[in-house]
Amino acid sequence: MDAVLDEAAGKRARGLDRAFEILDFLRQKRQALKPNEIAAQIGAPRSSVYELVNLLLRNGILEFTGGEGRVYLGRKLYFLGAAYENHFDFTRECETVLERLADETRETAQFCMLDGNKYTVVRMREGARPFRISTDIGQSVPIPWTASGRLLVAHRTDEDILNFIPPQDFRLPGGEWLDPQHFLAEVRQAEREGFFTFNSIVDSFTHCFAVPVMDEEGHAAATLCLVTPRDDGLANRDRYLARLKEAAASLNHAPTRPKRG
């Protein structure tokens, strides 16, 4: 139903939080929207949204586009994002690695990270298979639904993990319930083994491989993944895992290395 609900009801929301809620919402929708529509769909007061949208427009954070007063993410965000990318200079090497992975395996290769308390595909290289399996880039997916998810939270304590992941995210897309304790066990297994593989729980025909890309503190800053048809995945399991680990090793310090000085 409602995409977002705040901590407590009946409280005034902080402008800053509302603003980023608007930005995230636009990102999720991936299209320009009228302020009115935004207000209705995120359940925020119209007057507040109008005021915030105007502020963001003046700052270049939002832009008019698509006519009829519709707004979408603005150029300033692109510049800020580019500065981030430049500082944590992983994307260039990342593309190379993904390309090599996809070439070697002919499967879909992904570079994934957490976006807040959701999983998201940052970069992807589709494989040479006749049918292709792919999550859209930038979409937010519940952590428990993914193999990478096990690795990306592995540095946290059990309690921390359960506080971090929204409870409803343990409800799988088919409606089944994933036992959090079972999930935690898989997290610990993934942490021990340094990878995680399983038959996807969001569909019935893919197998997923995930290995962590470590930051300087030894946490999984990101993951490299392969998404394969089940029989291919099982048949080539050892080879795919080896390739993934090689690839991850080549990225391992990159995500946190500043470019200069």
Place this chain on the structure above:
Amino acid sequence: MDAVLDEAAGKRARGLDRAFEILDFLRQKRQALKPNEIAAQIGAPRSSVYELVNLLLRNGILEFTGGEGRVYLGRKLYFLGAAYENHFDFTRECETVLERLADETRETAQFCMLDGNKYTVVRMREGARPFRISTDIGQSVPIPWTASGRLLVAHRTDEDILNFIPPQDFRLPGGEWLDPQHFLAEVRQAEREGFFTFNSIVDSFTHCFAVPVMDEEGHAAATLCLVTPRDDGLANRDRYLARLKEAAASLNHAPTRPKRG
């Protein structure tokens, strides 16, 4: 002296504006800073900056990095920027075009836009010259200092332009004063001819070529530029201009075309 001064003195600043002031400041500095340093350098109250920084950290807009409590732009900004880039899908074609330009001319080719009321280099491809001339990507440069600047404000009225460009930006890096009326004349000339070239006024050895990339409203949404040694630029003027115009034509609708639907 002080990098930023608000409209009126002695007024309370809005959190949102302050927040983006912090983000812009970090981008300009291109390094992680402590909240204290930020407060001091942008002239904002320490307590406010601490509160805002914590808010931004919780939203993933800022991240701890570099130790000692230093913060820098966060992953969320990368995601938002990527969504912008995906929507206004110009960068892929842009890279191709820049590469071709640089190959054909062996000069430095740039893709430039406005960031607020400053000029900035968004993408760059360095030429094959033994010495390379380049502005750093993402740095903010006063509009009047650049050839592109003439094109990027050409859709505005004279009055509008003078209100838009901060007066101090007509002071050139050498200290000389650029007469705004002279600048406006060059803007109109650039608008008429559809390009602008000159011996750079920020150094004494380069020649700059700029042509506009038009958006759907017929405004210059961006520019393509060549930065060349003066003698080369003058010797190859016609050829370079022709190449640039071809390249710009191939991008002309791209900046505002949504990727899907």
Place this chain on the structure above:
DNA sequence: CGTCTTTGTCCAATATACCGTACAGATGAT
């Protein structure tokens, strides 16, 4: 040891941001 600077947290005062509500033009259906 004292003194100064840098760092982060805490707190109360008040300027104001957020929000509910009212208003009005545009559009479209009946």
Place this chain on the structure above:
DNA sequence: ATCATCTGTACGGTATATTGGACAAAGACG
């Protein structure tokens, strides 16, 4: 014409965000 919906704007009350200043821990320096 009448009613309903969608759109953007305007305004006042009150909850609260912003802010200056106090406080303290942790160096740096002599």
